[in-house]
Structures are given as C-alpha cells and as structure tokens.
Amino acid sequence: MAVVASVKKSKTPQPSIEALVDLVSGGMEEVNKLxxxxxxxxxxxxxxxxxxLISSGGKRLRPMLTLAFADMFGYRGDGHVVLAASVEFMHTATLLHDDVVDESDMRRGKLAARKLWGNQASVLVGDYLLGQSFKMMVDVGSLEALRILSEASAIIAEGEVMQLGAAQNIATTEEQYLKVIEAKTAALFAAAAEVGPVIADQDASMKAAARTYGLELGFAFQMVDDALDYGGSSADLGKDVGDDFREGKITLPVVLSIKRGTDQERAFWSRCLEENDIRDGDLDQAIALMKKYDAISDTVQRARDYGANALGALDQLPDGPYRDALADAVAFCIARVS
Structure with a gap:
C-alpha cells in the first residue's frame, strides 16, 4: 500500500461554502427537481x-455559481435554474465520458457507471445528458447564454482529446498541462459563472469579471485535485489515491518532478507512465520524488495564485453577501489540500 504524502492542514477553522449553499438553497432545490x-x-x-451518478453527491459548485451570479444582480425568473441544471448535466456527461476514457473504477466514492453497466452504455447516457442540456439552454431563450455554454461544451471535448495526446508523454510541458485543464475544467466554471450576469442583462464588464472569476477558480480547483491525487486521501478524492499515476496522467506534480529531476529519475517516470510498467512501491517512489522537488507544495501554491486572481475579479463585482460567499468558495477549494 502506498504511503501518501499528506499535505498538512491548519488547525484553524476550515473555510466553508455553507454561506453560498444557504444563499442559493431555494434555487438549488428547483435545480435538483429539474x-x-x-x-x-x-x-x-x-x-x-x-x-x-447524480445521486452520488458532489458539491454541485458549478450550478451554484450560475445561481449566485444571477441572484447577485437581482435576476427574476427561472432561467438561471434551467441554465444551472444544464451546467450540471454537462458536467455529469463529461464525468461519464472521462471514466470510460480513463478506465476509472471509482467515482465519488462509488463504482463508476462503466464498471456497473459497461463503457458503451456510459458513453451513450452521457450523450443523452448532453442532448438534454442543450434542450434546456434553448428553452431559456438567451442566444448569448446558449453560445457561451455550447462553446464550453466544444472546448471540453477538445480538452479531452488534448489530454489523450499528453497522457503517457513525459515530455508534456507545464504550458501544455495548463491548456488541458483550462479546456477540461476551467472552461465550464467560467461559462457557469458568466451566464448568470448574461441573463440578468448586465454590461460587458460584469460578464467579464464573472467569467474571469470562474476561469481562475477552475484552474485552482483542478490543481488542488491534482495535488490531492498524491497528497490527499480516498475520502478527499472520491476515488483511489494515485489513480492519476496508474492511468498515466501527466499532471502538474508530475511535470514539475520530471523537469527538476535527474536522468535516472526521468527514466523511472518513463517506465511507469510511458511504458505503463508500474511495480510494487512505484507510487511510493513517485511521491518521494515529488516531496524531494516540492512538486506537490508548488502545485498548491500555483492553485493559491489562481485563487488570488479569482478574488481580484470579485473585487470588480457588487459588494454584499454573494460576493463574500463566492470569496469563501475560493478559500474552500484551496483548503481541501492546504
């Protein structure tokens, strides 16, 4: 069993998204029904x-962003509920597809759908959910919101293909890694946030600030996830620690370790990730190399930097409980590993 490089957590009270959950609770109840x-x-x-998959939990942070940004600007109507549900369907569809591509066994602490029903059924149900998502977008009647979310859907698919190209390739650079997570994760966070002020008829500056917040939060969120895969626990992840390593994913902790390592250490990474020749003790060795080169802690620091950018974008938005709760969401995402 691998010895996980646990990232030390502060004894001070941990940041929470409870304020955000409370503010959008009425809307989320309608989202869940829909x-x-x-x-x-x-x-x-x-x-x-x-x-x-839907009943297995998940924080539903993306649809909460849609509701919060619409409510922040006093939106009246149910369009934000429909768009929030659409966002969650997009996310759920990508999870079903990702688990097939990555050959994952677990999702949110439960067996992945592909393990229970097979790859074909998982892919096709993901396609169905995407179709339902677009039907809901059309029902809202906002061409701008439809454009934003449909573009995000295309970008996510591109990101999945980019990740395939980067997988098991230890020559992957940090710049290439950033392009993958921008497409696979940050793009949907950005779109989910931006459509709130869009349907609330806000000006371009408010839409841009919301989008920037979502984009930067998405980067931070994914980097924390990537750090947790080597420095967290199965409870934190909802999957097995080291899954990224076993799947040959080239995430930032790996990129930094390879970049800073010796030729002999790069040969180790090549054997494990490119040749898929993983032996007993290799995960422990990978974590030891990450500790040696501060790869996990530096990944977390980069996540903090993106979180700071998200907070900077919030400064351009109206003061009040929604802005405060969205700031708490940034701190919560980072604190999962800090």
Whole structure:
C-alpha cells in the first residue's frame, strides 16, 4: 500500500461554502427537481445510470455559481435554474465520458457507471445528458447564454482529446498541462459563472469579471485535485489515491518532478507512465520524488495564485453577501489540500 504524502492542514477553522449553499438553497432545490425530471426517459437504462451518478453527491459548485451570479444582480425568473441544471448535466456527461476514457473504477466514492453497466452504455447516457442540456439552454431563450455554454461544451471535448495526446508523454510541458485543464475544467466554471450576469442583462464588464472569476477558480480547483491525487486521501478524492499515476496522467506534480529531476529519475517516470510498467512501491517512489522537488507544495501554491486572481475579479463585482460567499468558495477549494 502506498504511503501518501499528506499535505498538512491548519488547525484553524476550515473555510466553508455553507454561506453560498444557504444563499442559493431555494434555487438549488428547483435545480435538483429539474435534474431528476430531465434525467428521465422511457429507456430504462438512461435514468438508472444518470441517477447513479447524480445521486452520488458532489458539491454541485458549478450550478451554484450560475445561481449566485444571477441572484447577485437581482435576476427574476427561472432561467438561471434551467441554465444551472444544464451546467450540471454537462458536467455529469463529461464525468461519464472521462471514466470510460480513463478506465476509472471509482467515482465519488462509488463504482463508476462503466464498471456497473459497461463503457458503451456510459458513453451513450452521457450523450443523452448532453442532448438534454442543450434542450434546456434553448428553452431559456438567451442566444448569448446558449453560445457561451455550447462553446464550453466544444472546448471540453477538445480538452479531452488534448489530454489523450499528453497522457503517457513525459515530455508534456507545464504550458501544455495548463491548456488541458483550462479546456477540461476551467472552461465550464467560467461559462457557469458568466451566464448568470448574461441573463440578468448586465454590461460587458460584469460578464467579464464573472467569467474571469470562474476561469481562475477552475484552474485552482483542478490543481488542488491534482495535488490531492498524491497528497490527499480516498475520502478527499472520491476515488483511489494515485489513480492519476496508474492511468498515466501527466499532471502538474508530475511535470514539475520530471523537469527538476535527474536522468535516472526521468527514466523511472518513463517506465511507469510511458511504458505503463508500474511495480510494487512505484507510487511510493513517485511521491518521494515529488516531496524531494516540492512538486506537490508548488502545485498548491500555483492553485493559491489562481485563487488570488479569482478574488481580484470579485473585487470588480457588487459588494454584499454573494460576493463574500463566492470569496469563501475560493478559500474552500484551496483548503481541501492546504
């Protein structure tokens, strides 16, 4: 069993997203009802697989961003609820697809859908959810919101292909890694935040500030996840520690370790990640190299830098409880590993 390089956590009270959860609780109740309704189908396997993942938890941070940014500007109507549900369907679809591509066994602490129903069913149900997502976007009647979310969907798919190209390639650079996580993670955070002021008819500066907040938060969120894969626990991740290593993913802790390492150490990474020749004790060795070169702690610091950028974007938005709660969300995302 691997010895995980646990990242020390402060004894001070941990940041929370409770304020954000409380502010959007009414909207999220409607979002959850809509999600369950739209996940239905006469084809029995579709709701069975969709609800397996939907009911398994998750913080639903992305749809909460949509609700919070719409509410911040006093939006009246149900369009933000529909768009928030659409955002969550997009996210759920990408999880179903990702688990097939990555051959993952666990998702949110449960068996991945592909392990229970197979790869084909998981991919096709993901496609169904994407279709439902776009139907909901159209129902809202905002061409701008439709453009933003549809562009995000295309960017996410590009990111998945980019990640395939980077997987098991130890020559992957930090710049290439950033392009992958911008597409796979940050793009949906950005879109989820931006459509709030869009349907609230705000000016370009407010839309840009919301988008920047979401984008920077998305970068920070993914970097923390990548650090947790080597410095966290299965409870933190909802999957097994070291899954990225076993799947040959080239994340920032790996990129930094390879860049700073010796030729002999690069040969180790090549054997494990490029040749997929992982032996007993290799995960321990990988974590030891990351500790040697401060790769995990530097990944967390980069996440903090992106979090600071997100807070800077918030400074341009109206003061009040929503801005405070969105700032708490940044601190919460970072504190998962700090």
């Amino acid at each position: 999600i369950l309704s739209k996940a239905g189908s006469n084809v029995e396997l579709i709701p069975e697989i969709a609800r397996h």
